[in-house]
Amino acid sequence: MTIWEINRDPWLGEFVRLQKNMNNLFSTLNENAPSSELFLKRGRLFPPINVLKDDGNYKILAEIPGVKADEIELSVQGETLTIKGERKPEILGDNVSYHRRERSHGSFQRSISLPEKVDSDKIGANYKNGVLTITLPLDKASGPRRISVSTE
Amino acid sequence: MANQEIQVVDKKELSPESAEITRNGVYFTPAVDIFENSNELTVVVDMPGINSEDVEVDLRENILTIIGDTKAEEFQGQELLTEYRTGGYYRTFRVNNLIDHAKIAASMSDGVLTLKLPKSEKAVPRKIPVACD
Numbered sequence: 404m405t406i407w408e409i410n411r412d413p414w415l416g417e418f419v420r421l422q423k424n425m426n427n428l429f430s431t432l433n434e435n436a437p438s439s440e441l442f443l444k445r446g447r448l449f450p451p452i453n454v455l456k457d458d459g460n461y462k463i464l465a466e467i468p469g470v471k472a473d474e475i476e477l478s479v480q481g482e483t484l485t486i487k488g489e490r491k492p493e494i495l496g497d498n499v500s501y502h503r504r505e506r507s508h509g510s511f512q513r514s515i516s517l518p519e520k521v522d523s524d525k526i527g528a529n530y531k532n533g534v535l536t537i538t539l540p541l542d543k544a545s546g547p548r549r550i551s552v553s554t555e
Numbered sequence: 556m557a558n559q560e561i562q563v564v565d566k567k568e569l570s571p572e573s574a575e576i577t578r579n580g581v582y583f584t585p586a587v588d589i590f591e592n593s594n595e596l597t598v599v600v601d602m603p604g605i606n607s608e609d610v611e612v613d614l615r616e617n618i619l620t621i622i623g624d625t626k627a628e629e630f631q632g633q634e635l636l637t638e639y640r641t642g643g644y645y646r647t648f649r650v651n652n653l654i655d656h657a658k659i660a661a662s663m664s665d666g667v668l669t670l671k672l673p674k675s676e677k678a679v680p681r682k683i684p685v686a687c688d
Contacts, residue, residue: 451638452639453634453636453639455634456632457632461635466639468602468603468665468666471665493599495590499591500591501588501590502589503589509559509561511561532605533602533665
């Protein structure tokens with residue numbers, strides 16, 4: 404198909420645009436870069452989280468550098484998990500001048516809805532090197548149940 | 556100030572032009588605070604996910620280099636949401652003040668590296684060991 408034929412019809416022009424976009428999408432996929440910017444969903448809430456799921460567990464990872472482990476508040480209510488805390492500013496003495504100030508501080512709170520029922524008694528949390536790892540085992544009892552259909 | 560909400564800052568990957576690093580993997584530019592008083596220069600670096608033994612701090616010829624390496628963790632499962640990427644950290648600074656190299660202290664706690672560089676008259680190249688809190 405040559406271009407001049409397509410350009411005569413505005414509808415066909417739209418299809419060419421669509422085809423181009425699809426080609427771009429697939430070429431990105433073929434570059435073997437699963438963590439490319441395209442797949443990065445940007446939340447605007449602190450802390451940024453990564454959610455993983457394996458057999459029977461959800462795993463939520465959050466980067467919260469510079470907070471003490473006992474100052475992170477975690478709570479679960481129903482199917483909502485809430486992370487709460489505060490990153491305190493550096494304590495400075497007198498006569499201090501800043502050259503750079505890129506690290507932000509302040510309070511944060513973030514709630515995450517869990518798509519399935521988790522066993523809230525068995526939730527584990529670990530904070531190491533500024534990364535919070537929350538392990539949420541799925542509640543086996545609330546999993547899908549098979550119902551047999553009887554016939555008369 | 557106390558009730559200020561913390562802002563999300565996206566991680567910036569090192570651009571190929573500025574990275575003189577010859578290692579594999581993804582390296583990010585960490586967020587840094589630098590402040591000084593009359594006695595010392597303090598550098599605070601956010602490096603979440605980095606073990607203290609994987610941090611390299613080097614000061615020679617007034618160039619301060621901070622590298623945090625990470626071991627990629629294999630996770631068998633499904634990624635449901637990815638809001639941040641993981642990788643190492645790399646940043647260099649030119650330090651103008653004359654620093655007493657023998658008294659430089661580095662400590663790492665909760666993913667934050669704190670470097671104390673006391674001011675002095677002499678400048679001798681030296682590797683700095685990283686202590687773990």
